[in-house]
Amino acid sequence: MGCVTDKSFYDRVGGADTFHRLVHEFYKGVADDPPLRELYPEEDLGPAEDRLRMFLEQYWGGPKTYQEQRGHPRLRMRHFEFRVTPLQRDRWVHHMMNACDTLGLPPEDDEVLREYLVRAAEFMINADD
Numbered sequence: 001m002g003c004v005t006d007k008s009f010y011d012r013v014g015g016a017d018t019f020h021r022l023v024h025e026f027y028k029g030v031a032d033d034p035p036l037r038e039l040y041p042e043e044d045l046g047p048a049e050d051r052l053r054m055f056l057e058q059y060w061g062g063p064k065t066y067q068e069q070r071g072h073p074r075l076r077m078r079h080f081e082f083r084v085t086p087l088q089r090d091r092w093v094h095h096m097m098n099a100c101d102t103l104g105l106p107p108e109d110d111e112v113l114r115e116y117l118v119r120a121a122e123f124m125i126n127a128d129d
């Protein structure tokens with residue numbers, strides 16, 4: 001109902017700019033990490049970057065572009081075609097934490113974001129090392 005305290009996490013942490021920076025930094029890490037990079041089917045990481053960014057923006061209360069373009073996320077299912085092992089999860093989380101470092105968010109927001117990413121990554125594991 002338009003009260004300032006209802007502002008979404010998306011808006012509070014800086015909106016589109018913050019999510020662009022987060023996901024762009026993350027994919028720079030992926031690009032330089034051959035074992036993780038091998039999982040990504042496309043030669044150009046740009047489209048994958050857009051999909052992850054749109055998903056995270058939507059999840060945190062931003063635009064619903066992900067849903068419009070990709071439908072229901074069903075993320076665990078969409079990852080079945082990739083071997084997400086505990087080690088690959090560690091790599092993914094490592095690059096995400098590095099990307100979080102670059103945002104300089106206030107501690108409470110920073111913690112909320114990191115905890116979500118770690119938990120979501122755990123959920124995506126679908127194979128053994």
Ligand code: HEM
Binds near residue numbers: 040041055070083088
């Ligand atoms: C745990 C380690 C993870 C690995 C190794 C991994 C790997 C991948 C790969 C290889 C793709 C295909 C890239 C593409 O073409 O879009 C993908 C897609 C995607 N991943 Fe992950 N992922 C992980 C965790 C996560 C987590 C935690 C999230 C969400 C918080 C996530 C969100 C997405 C999204 C939104 C897509 C695009 C789905 C679509 O619309 O097709 N991933 N991931």
